[in-house]
Amino acid sequence: MTNADRMHSAPLQKGWYARNEISVTPWLFLIPAMLMFALYVIWPISQSFYTSLFEWDGLSEAEYIGLANYEKLLTRDRAFNISIWNNAKWLVFYLLAIPGGLFIALFLNQTVPGIRLYKSLFFFPFVISQIVVGLVFTWFYDPTFGLFNGIIGIFGFDPVNVLGDPKLATYGIIIAGLWPQTAYCMILYLTGLNAVDPEQIEAARLDGAKGLKMLWYVILPQLRPATFIAFVVTVIGALRSFDLISIMTNGGPFGSTRVLSFYMFEKSLSEYGFKMGYGAAIAVILFLIMLLFIGYFLFRMYQDEKAGH
Amino acid sequence: MFPKPIEKSTRSTQLTYQALLPFALLLWLAPLIAVALFAIRPAVDFTTGNYWGMPSELQFFENFGQVLNSAMPRYIMNSFLITIPTVLGAVSLSAMAGFALGIYKFKSNLFLFFMFIAGNFVPFQILMIPVRDLTLDLGLYDTKTGLILFHIAFQTGFCTLFMRNFIKALPFELIEAARVEGIREWQIFFYIVLPLMKPALAALSVLIFTFIWNDYFWAIVLTQGENAQPVTAGITSFNAQFRAMYHLMSAGSIVAALPPVAMFFLMQKHFIAGLTLGAVK
Numbered sequence: 001m002t003n004a005d006r007m008h009s010a011p012l013q014k015g016w017y018a019r020n021e022i023s024v025t026p027w028l029f030l031i032p033a034m035l036m037f038a039l040y041v042i043w044p045i046s047q048s049f050y051t052s053l054f055e056w057d058g059l060s061e062a063e064y065i066g067l068a069n070y071e072k073l074l075t076r077d078r079a080f081n082i083s084i085w086n087n088a089k090w091l092v093f094y095l096l097a098i099p100g101g102l103f104i105a106l107f108l109n110q111t112v113p114g115i116r117l118y119k120s121l122f123f124f125p126f127v128i129s130q131i132v133v134g135l136v137f138t139w140f141y142d143p144t145f146g147l148f149n150g151i152i153g154i155f156g157f158d159p160v161n162v163l164g165d166p167k168l169a170t171y172g173i174i175i176a177g178l179w180p181q182t183a184y185c186m187i188l189y190l191t192g193l194n195a196v197d198p199e200q201i202e203a204a205r206l207d208g209a210k211g212l213k214m215l216w217y218v219i220l221p222q223l224r225p226a227t228f229i230a231f232v233v234t235v236i237g238a239l240r241s242f243d244l245i246s247i248m249t250n251g252g253p254f255g256s257t258r259v260l261s262f263y264m265f266e267k268s269l270s271e272y273g274f275k276m277g278y279g280a281a282i283a284v285i286l287f288l289i290m291l292l293f294i295g296y297f298l299f300r301m302y303q304d305e306k307a308g309h
Numbered sequence: 310m311f312p313k314p315i316e317k318s319t320r321s322t323q324l325t326y327q328a329l330l331p332f333a334l335l336l337w338l339a340p341l342i343a344v345a346l347f348a349i350r351p352a353v354d355f356t357t358g359n360y361w362g363m364p365s366e367l368q369f370f371e372n373f374g375q376v377l378n379s380a381m382p383r384y385i386m387n388s389f390l391i392t393i394p395t396v397l398g399a400v401s402l403s404a405m406a407g408f409a410l411g412i413y414k415f416k417s418n419l420f421l422f423f424m425f426i427a428g429n430f431v432p433f434q435i436l437m438i439p440v441r442d443l444t445l446d447l448g449l450y451d452t453k454t455g456l457i458l459f460h461i462a463f464q465t466g467f468c469t470l471f472m473r474n475f476i477k478a479l480p481f482e483l484i485e486a487a488r489v490e491g492i493r494e495w496q497i498f499f500y501i502v503l504p505l506m507k508p509a510l511a512a513l514s515v516l517i518f519t520f521i522w523n524d525y526f527w528a529i530v531l532t533q534g535e536n537a538q539p540v541t542a543g544i545t546s547f548n549a550q551f552r553a554m555y556h557l558m559s560a561g562s563i564v565a566a567l568p569p570v571a572m573f574f575l576m577q578k579h580f581i582a583g584l585t586l587g588a589v590k
Contacts, residue, residue: 025494026409030421033406033465040462041428044439051438058438107333110315110326118330120577122337127573129523131541132566135548139347139555140340145360147343179340184584191585229585236430243525247545264434269441269530276438283434294430298423305419 045287052280057273069281079255080282083263086170087239087289090259093174094181094238098230101185102223106215108186109193119190126183134247137176138163163249166256173244173257181237185230192226193219228300235293239286260286347559348372355555372560379550380535381564384543388568391453391460391539392521396514398461399468403513404506406465407472408498412484422473429466433526436463444531451533459531460521468513471583475509476502512583515576519569540565 017024052069056062073080108119125133141148141162149159162172196219204218220227242261249257251266258266260282268279315326335342347360351368359365410422440459441450449455479502487497528542535543544565551557573580 021494022413023415026413026415026418028495029405029409029498033402033425033469034421036402036458036462037425037428037465040440040443040459041431041436041466042424044436044443045431047439048435048437112315112323112327112330115330118334120574121334123573124338124570125341127519127569128341128566129525129541129569131523131525131544132562135544135558135562136340136344139559140343145355145358145555147339147361150361187581188585191581226585239432242433243541246525261432261434265437265526265530268438279434280438283432283437286432287435290430290432294427297430298427301426302419302423 048280048283048287051277052284054277056276058268058276059274062277065277069278070285073278073281073285079258079263080260082255083258083260083282084285086257086259087286089170090174090177090238090241091235093171094177094234094241095231097178097181097185097234098227100178100182101187101230102189104182104186105189105193109190119187123183123187125180126187128180130177130180130243131247133176133180134244137172137179137244138248141172164253166253169249169253169257173241173248176248177237177241177244181234184233188226188230188233189223192223196222232293232297236290239290239293260289344559344562347555348563350556352554352556355553368556372556373564375557376560376564379547379561380543381540381547381561383535384538384540384547385564385568387453387537387543388522388539388541391456392518394457395460395464395521396517398457399464399517400510400513402461402465403468403472404503404510405498406469407476408502410469410473411476411479412481412497412502422469425466425469429463429470437530441530450531451537453532453537456527456531456537456539459527460524464517464520468517471513472506472509475506479505508579508582511576511579515572515580516583518572519580522569 051062053064053066054062055065055069104122108115108122140146143149143159143161143164148162153159160168162168200222201214201218204214209218240261241259242265245251245257245259245262246265251258251262264279264282264286267275267282315323346364349367349369349372350359350364351366351371354360354365357365406425410418444450444455444459447455449458483501483505484497487501492500522539523541524539525541528539532538532542538546544561547561548558551561
């Protein structure tokens with residue numbers, strides 16, 4: 001007896017739920033998640049768009065000013081320019097985590113005694129909170145006692161105050177961020193490598209492929225799912241960077257390490273007064289940038305869904 | 310390098326590789342090892358400039374004892390009281406939502422699913438002002454509950470993606486067979502799907518535990534003081550209190566990082582299964 005038969009043969013005296021079970025049940029199971037998600041995620045997004053059209057200190061009456069916040073941001077705000085430029089740096093250099101992770105994964109993908117422990121210990125930085133990573137690297141860079149200056153001192157370089165130099169500070173923070181992110185990509189690739197088909201490799205080897213050629217033409221195509229996920233999480237991570245900046249430099253020196261996410265927070269909730277409308281406008285711009293990537297991810301997933309069924 | 314198993318190479322290559330491993334690890338974890346070494350030094354080493362030489366004295370217990378005598382245990386407790394309810398809440402909500410989206414075919418299914426995914430990717434800043442206002446309006450500002458509710462809602466996005474894909478991969482014949490047996494739809498969830506979801510539930514719980522424990526942004530947006538702040542935010546006040554006392558700040562960082570690290574090493578298999586979902590087809 002199929003479902004349809006059973007539903008048709010259900011006697012009428014059965015309750016409403018029994019008759020509509022298959023169409024109603026999914027909604028019953030979805031409602032709690034949907035309510036929470038709508039209240040805390042979907043609705044706030046639209047509210048931020050709305051708030052960005054006002055001048056508002058969070059307390060007194062908000063004043064409608066149209067697109068003036070955006071106009072000021074895009075034409076007259078130097079800090080905004082620096083932030084968006086730094087976001088671009090984050091995006092580009094953070095992606096180094098992908099080849100870095102691949103390299104370590106290839107290095108560790110062997111079977112020798114104790115390799116499992118090595119893999120876990122290499123992954124370690126990802127488990128620690130970014131706050132602790134930030135502190136660790138702040139001390140690592142410290143001009144008086146940091147390990148970093150100790151190391152470059154061995155090679156005869158003068159001490160560098162990485163985080164105190166407006167030209168270097170952002171790169172210093174990105175390197176701190178790359179540490180856990182590379183570990184993340186590494187674990188994605190290690191799992192991917194487990195699933196690589198040994199027969200294909202053997203076949204390629206018989207054909208004379210080895211080294212980089214083998215990697216490029218045989219291994220990497222099989223690692224595409226891992227690369228895609230690594231790309232997604234790295235881009236999201238780069239645009240979300242906030243914790244490290246907040247802990248390591250607090251946006252300084254001279255505002256040189258701000259990114260949009262940090263600048264937005266600073267404008268909206270800092271000691272210089274609450275500029276909620278202006279902050280919301282920054283958030284909207286960051287959101288729109290992110291939306292480009294989200295759109296791309298969803299498009300890829302949609303294609304997978306269609307291909308899968 | 311990879312494609313060639315090391316067993317097939319010469320003896321000397323094997324030995325070089327095995328010697329290289331600990332060296333590479335040491336290099337990789339150097340910043341962390343430095344902090345661990347700081348944490349056992351006495352204060353006097355920092356005033357005399359003895360940062361990297363032999364510690365003049367081992368002060369492991371003194372330093373960590375002092376951390377435990379500060380507000381730190383309070384913050385750690387807050388972190389647990391925020392993280393555990395969030396894990397339970399997000400995992401249950403998303404198990405249900407994942408069941409609905411993975412088993413049933415209805416018109417808006419894919420749309421809702423993509424909504425959850427998209428929401429999970431949005432920058433926090435677009436939510437910040439409205440969520441802070443909402444929390445204030447609900448009278449939950451600077452409470453653990455306020456933080457928990459938001460975390461549950463936000464994590465539901467990622468968790469639903471995870472759960473739905475897991476459930477979708479279960480053999481559908483099981484559901485059909487149950488229906489033929491006349492089992493109620495809601496019973497299918499509790500008696501058939503839920504028991505099969507154990508690995509996904511474990512993986513997700515460990516992962517969310519780490520994510521929430523390590524959250525800093527929402528902690529500083531939605532909480533303020535010792536009553537509610539988790540350890541990621543608390544550590545900044547701890548550091549302000551012990552400014553320039555690097556041995557204590559190092560010990561404090563280690564204590565703050567410990568629970569997710571312990572979780573990871575205990576539940577490694579689940580953690581990695583959670584993290585790499587989708588990385589293998």
